Amino acid sequence: MPDRQHARVHALRDIQLFASHTPHVTLSESALACIAEVVTPRAYPAETLVVVEGELCEAAYFIIAGNVEVYRMSLQGRQQVLARLGPGQAFNTVPLFQGDGRNHASVIARTDVTLYALLREDFQHALYSCPDLALVILRDFADRLTHLTDLVEDLALRSVRGRLARFLLQQADGTAIAQKWTQDEMAAYLGTVRDMIGRSLRALTDERMIRLDRGRIVLLDRAALEAEAQN
Amino acid sequence: MVDPWALPEIDLAACTRCGQCVAQCPTQAVEMRAVGPVIVRPQDCTYCTLCEDVCPVGAIACAFEITWDVPTTG
Ligand code: SF4
Ligand code: SF4
Numbered sequence: 001m002p003d004r005q006h007a008r009v010h011a012l013r014d015i016q017l018f019a020s021h022t023p024h025v026t027l028s029e030s031a032l033a034c035i036a037e038v039v040t041p042r043a044y045p046a047e048t049l050v051v052v053e054g055e056l057c058e059a060a061y062f063i064i065a066g067n068v069e070v071y072r073m074s075l076q077g078r079q080q081v082l083a084r085l086g087p088g089q090a091f092n093t094v095p096l097f098q099g100d101g102r103n104h105a106s107v108i109a110r111t112d113v114t115l116y117a118l119l120r121e122d123f124q125h126a127l128y129s130c131p132d133l134a135l136v137i138l139r140d141f142a143d144r145l146t147h148l149t150d151l152v153e154d155l156a157l158r159s160v161r162g163r164l165a166r167f168l169l170q171q172a173d174g175t176a177i178a179q180k181w182t183q184d185e186m187a188a189y190l191g192t193v194r195d196m197i198g199r200s201l202r203a204l205t206d207e208r209m210i211r212l213d214r215g216r217i218v219l220l221d222r223a224a225l226e227a228e229a230q231n
Numbered sequence: 232m233v234d235p236w237a238l239p240e241i242d243l244a245a246c247t248r249c250g251q252c253v254a255q256c257p258t259q260a261v262e263m264r265a266v267g268p269v270i271v272r273p274q275d276c277t278y279c280t281l282c283e284d285v286c287p288v289g290a291i292a293c294a295f296e297i298t299w300d301v302p303t304t305g
Contacts, residue, residue: 077287079287080289108245110244168297180295182283183293184283198284211300214238215278216295217297217298218299218300220300
């Protein structure tokens with residue numbers, strides 16, 4: 001295997017989407033090699049727009065080095081950061097599957113970043129030639145669909161406080177990938193707005209279910225939070 | 232690792248120097264300097280997240296770790 005190809009396969013192994021923990025959907029070496037052949041490395045200096053919301057989706061991206069932010073404009077014209085992504089994470093896979101798929105949000109490089117771009121035509125070609133790539137993508141979509149299905153149920157049945165309580169329990173119990181969350185990110189994840197997250201955090205604090213430290217949300221009362229999560 | 236003095240992270244490259252964070256900080260912990268807004272009095276910052284809320288370009292991040300209350304050692 002040529003050096004360049006070898007280096008790409010190596011880098012792709014660190015992409016969470018490909019590094020499955022369930023054995024029957026692990027991406028084979030041949031599939032990784034097939035993706036490595038069609039990705040294009042791209043370097044963006046800090047503060048460059050990588051993807052513009054509403055424009056035609058050109059490619060999916062895998063982050064090799066550096067950090068990006070995914071954001072949308074709120075109705076008030078404020079940039080609402082939906083997610084901060086780093087090495088090993090991917091973005092823009094969903095619109096690639098839509099006929100004239102448009103980017104759902106903008107993505108900006110927050111540091112100098114190196115990405116692997118997988119262009120629309122190459123992506124579809126790779127899906128036909130490596131069925132296990134299709135399988136890992138489907139698994140990722142299934143995870144997202146599960147989250148969205150839960151969210152729809154939550155939106156109908158639970159208050160923001162209830163959703164937040166459930167989310168806090170999941171995070172603190174370590175059932176999700178550990179990360180730090182801003183209030184905008186929590187709002188985007190829970191299908192609400194920042195203001196409601198702020199109010200709910202204050203309410204849970206007043207009722208001594210949580211404590212807000214500098215940079216830490218500390219859970220204090222499991223029974224009360226579990227009861228709250230039902231509401 | 233718990234950082235007892237976590238501070239809002241200001242991304243100076245993204246900042247447009249609009250001054251909103253400086254104007255709105257309830258404790259005057261942040262000031263405009265030549266480089267841009269700087270938390271000049273970290274001890275006065277209460278991590279209230281207002282600066283993050285008012286920044287129009289998402290240049291300030293006040294992130295929270297979510298944990299159970301565990302007794303700290305040492
Ligand atoms: S978090 Fe609050 S106190 Fe700290 S700098 Fe921002 S506005 Fe000021
Ligand atoms: S509010 Fe945001 S853009 Fe305005 S000065 Fe502060 S950090 Fe910069």
